[in-house]
Amino acid sequence: MPHLSVHVLESDLSGRETALISALTDAVVTVYGEWARGLVDIRLIGLPPHRWGIGGKPAEQPPPFVTFGIKEAAFSRPDADEIVARLVTVVTDALADVFGERVRDGVTVELVATPAGRTGIGGVVAPS
Secondary structure (H helix, E strand, O other), rough: OOOOEEEEHHHHHHHHHOOOOHHHHHHHHHHOHHHOOOOOOOOEEEEHHHOEEEEEEEOOOOEEEEEEEEEEEHHHOOOHHHHHHHHHHHHHHHHHHHHHHHHHHHEEEEEEEEEEOOOOEEEEEEOO
């Protein structure tokens, strides 16, 4: 299941939640296929400006930061480099579509691998 946590200023996020969820879901589906649509889990985390710092001071207009949880096995596929590049591109495009081109150059998409057997759902380790 692809998990995306998006950190963005609350003032930038407000009123754009539905559009952002839709755009990010569509982006993931372009890489994985339509079968993944119902599995995409997106969490939008809006922060007030005084709770986001860059360079030792509150950030003026920080670009969105995305943590993209992905199964570790995806990185050992023969097409792993292509998948990573496509995910970074489509997620960045989705964010730029919703927030405007001003964010594109600073968007960070961090793909975080979860090894098989290291996730629990409902108090039980999820099958690989």
